[in-house]
Amino acid sequence: MKTKKDLIIETATSLFAKHGFEKTSVAAICENAQVSKGLVYHHFKSKDEILIAIYEQSTEEMVNLSMADSRKKPSERLKDIIEGLFLQLESNKQFYQFNLNIMFQPSTKRMLESQIKERATLLFNSVKSIFKRIDATNSELLSYVFIAEIDGIALSYLSSFENYPITEMKNHLLKKYTND
Amino acid sequence: MKTKKDLIIETATSLFAKHGFEKTSVAAICENAQVSKGLVYHHFKSKDEILIAIYEQSTEEMVNLSMADSRKKPSERLKDIIEGLFLQLESNKQFYQFNLNIMFQPSTKRMLESQIKERATLLFNSVKSIFKRIDATNSELLSYVFIAEIDGIALSYLSSFENYPITEMKNHLLKKYTND
Amino acid sequence: MKTKKDLIIETATSLFAKHGFEKTSVAAICENAQVSKGLVYHHFKSKDEILIAIYEQSTEEMVNLSMADSRKKPSERLKDIIEGLFLQLESNKQFYQFNLNIMFQPSTKRMLESQIKERATLLFNSVKSIFKRIDATNSELLSYVFIAEIDGIALSYLSSFENYPITEMKNHLLKKYTND
Amino acid sequence: MKTKKDLIIETATSLFAKHGFEKTSVAAICENAQVSKGLVYHHFKSKDEILIAIYEQSTEEMVNLSMADSRKKPSERLKDIIEGLFLQLESNKQFYQFNLNIMFQPSTKRMLESQIKERATLLFNSVKSIFKRIDATNSELLSYVFIAEIDGIALSYLSSFENYPITEMKNHLLKKYTND
DNA sequence: CATGAATGAGGGTTCATTCAT
DNA sequence: TATGAATGAACCCTCATTCAT
Structure with a gap:
């Protein structure tokens, strides 16, 4: 059963993604969730705490997702990661935007610094453990490059370009990392 | 001579970078620039207009920078670009942060969408013109990859990792694109 | 056995004394008493009613105290009163502060006006009955003066002066009213 | 000319006296002063600062008042002080009530502790300088007693008794301290 | 007797903006 | 150009109280 608290989190997530954390008022969350202000502050000490709760929850989900497969061979796992991320990126643009919004808003960034x-x-580490089996000596650098490429593509896709060739970029990555 | 208007722009830029656009009040700009509110609104129609002015000005500077060298050979130009960007990235973190802040704050993003x-x-186009001379058939894809790599590194460097191996990443890019 | 109701009263008294009535929330009482809001409102119709209950209870205690001795000679009784009050004043500052807080907060004062x-x-009357046996014609004025002196000392002691010579003041009163 | 800032102070003083500091909302001050909330916060950093401003101002007035006469003989000065205070007490009950409210509200007391x-x-010191010329060895104690008597009378008058014999009390003090 | 989710009015405060000077 | 008093809407948050369980 979905509790009111979950409803508040869901609503807040959606609004933070759509308008940004700073531009989303608690009142707006209440209206959209059909809930009183009092209730929001009954469940969360402050607006900030809502954000923290959301971030923590999404980290958990992310961990569950990235930890899943374990016995496949490295190139297969990279393929899974790439395809998983691109799928999410395309189907859930707002969530990525929300994360980037938080990371580059000095106030929220400071708030969530440790998380x-x-x-990250x-x-x-998850990525590095894969690359270790491909090229042990360079696994760190390769991991940083891999992450940078994916983040960079997301960044370009989400904010800079119209008609970004997202599929071609995915294929490029797949080719580079899984040599099909 | 530095006009009051320039002073306002400078001050605003610095504050926007430090605290984000939404979290910087016009009053704060006035205090820091030692200027009255009336004057700010004499020079700019609104707070938004200050941001637009800053963004336009910084685009100009960026263009001047990227257009500079012209007759060198492609790998030289890529080397210049990479080294120029990393130099800026390391010496002027705040400015990059400011740009990313704007790009991922839905309200400001909408405002500056066209710019x-x-x-971008x-x-x-500037990058593509270089890659055209290296590999004409893939210049577009290569450009997107190049940009993604740089942006991704900037993103990792600026917000995700402590002790990011920025120099190693630069060397990696230099090796990849200029084959020394 | 101490009932939950007593616990609530005790806790509320302590908090009202420490932070004042207006600044003490029902939630704070609940937390400190380890009791639910529902229970508080089960025992008391409102926050005001808690205050009324406390005041009534403390009036009772005060009456019991002042009525105690009866057949001693007047100067002995005055001595007892003075010493009793100073003892309380020094050992239970908060309780006096609480009473004065209530008496000078217009809202609470109105609420407890009759009490x-x-x-008072x-x-x-208790004091007057003593002075009647000392100086029948002036007993009223003497009583008012006696009360004013004691209240005035309490007021100075509790809020105005650092290092108030409370013992000297007590001795002064004892000398004045019991001529030892 | 009366500035808006003065108007705010006046209005706030009156409302604080009538309803107490905690129970007076900034909104109420605005309504009564026919002034916007923005203006209040333009002139004062916070509601607390209004109170501080009022208290400081009233201290100044009090000082000017008590310092006035200097060459009269001690009993004359005491007479002036007593009559001045009783005059104020009777004509300006609210102001005294306001001061006592502040002194016994833990939050405001803490805020104005030093003032x-x-x-006090x-x-x-002002009183002591008078008593020094009457009885040098006991001037301190006499001063404390004098102050306690006056405060005690004010306290009784303002909150405990109906039909308090304020005139008789004044005469009693005059007789005691000026022996007419 | 006991809980705590839920409400909604109202609290203090911030802030972009205007305008008379 | 330049000032800063003045506005009013919106913001985050607190709180006494109710009620289903």
């Missing part, structure tokens, strides 16, 4: 770093490290 | 796209196109 | 007046009359 | 102490010391 952001923790999540998690992702990095 | 952002224009600037400008940069893209 | 405050009743208590009670004290006054 | 309250400063004012000022008054004390």
